[in-house]
Amino acid sequence: MHNGCMTRTIELASGGLRATIVPDLGGCVAGLWLEDLPVLRSVRLEGLTSARQAGSYPLVPYSNRVGHARLVWNGTSHPLVTHQGNDPHAIHGIGWQRPWQVLEQTDTLLLLSMEHRADAAWPFAFDASQGFRLSGDALEMTLSVTNQSKVPAPVGLGWHPFFVKRPGARIAFDATGRWEMGPDKLPTGRVRSRGMAVDAALLDVDHCFDGWKGAVTLSDEQLAVRVSSSLRRLVVFTNGQRGDIAVEPVSHVNNAINLLQAGHTAESLGVQVLAPGASLSAEMTIQVEHSK
Numbered sequence: 333m334h335n336g337c338m339t340r341t342i343e344l345a346s347g348g349l350r351a352t353i354v355p356d357l358g359g360c361v362a363g364l365w366l367e368d369l370p371v372l373r374s375v376r377l378e379g380l381t382s383a384r385q386a387g388s389y390p391l392v393p394y395s396n397r398v399g400h401a402r403l404v405w406n407g408t409s410h411p412l413v414t415h416q417g418n419d420p421h422a423i424h425g426i427g428w429q430r431p432w433q434v435l436e437q438t439d440t441l442l443l444l445s446m447e448h449r450a451d452a453a454w455p456f457a458f459d460a461s462q463g464f465r466l467s468g469d470a471l472e473m474t475l476s477v478t479n480q481s482k483v484p485a486p487v488g489l490g491w492h493p494f495f496v497k498r499p500g501a502r503i504a505f506d507a508t509g510r511w512e513m514g515p516d517k518l519p520t521g522r523v524r525s526r527g528m529a530v531d532a533a534l535l536d537v538d539h540c541f542d543g544w545k546g547a548v549t550l551s552d553e554q555l556a557v558r559v560s561s562s563l564r565r566l567v568v569f570t571n572g573q574r575g576d577i578a579v580e581p582v583s584h585v586n587n588a589i590n591l592l593q594a595g596h597t598a599e600s601l602g603v604q605v606l607a608p609g610a611s612l613s614a615e616m617t618i619q620v621e622h623s624k
Contacts, residue, residue, distance in 0.1 A: 346466035358383030359432035388493035456485035490582030508543025
């Protein structure tokens, strides 16, 4: 399939589930449907100009923000590229901005890869791969990153899916903590939190939760969705004006690498440092069924 400004899109289908993926546009998932019901927010492909408009996109080699687009690592300050207008921060890594190559493709499976060489967007070389598989009532996704630089490098990863927020929508998950957000959209500190079990309609949240148990349920009158992941931190983002809710499994706290300079431990923040040639991998599954 083609449309005017993009190269091919790839459709996977299994049973009633269907997913559309655009390798050249950040390896993003343009949409996911159970029969005719959109699970993820859907944008007409002709109007899709950025992965950040899509239903989901990969977060690599970091998630959320690097404060003021300046990475401080091993005593060196690396200025990074900002990605949108008046936002002073670098955001969501670089995987969503780059084309991905197709390694393998079937009716139900797709494997993608990308290579990054050190540049102004990120000062450490890495390779990344994504896998997508439709199986039964679920979309299974994997994401891996390998440090290809000659020095140990900080890495993080995750996903940024936006789920359709229908009338009667509820979200529920367990956690142990929540990182509070300042007016600059950077975390200011951690407070205890048991997670959420709330109606989503008027929810106003943009926080990273830690101690996440690895599962979220989203339900409304039409669909019951379960998001599960090997990762143990979760960013939840929505407000009363939005028709979607972002539920983002991530490996580290927002602005985590720079928070190391403020005395937090790498373990508490989820910062991972990969030796040259070492890899980090994660999984996420979106399981969908009609509400009973």
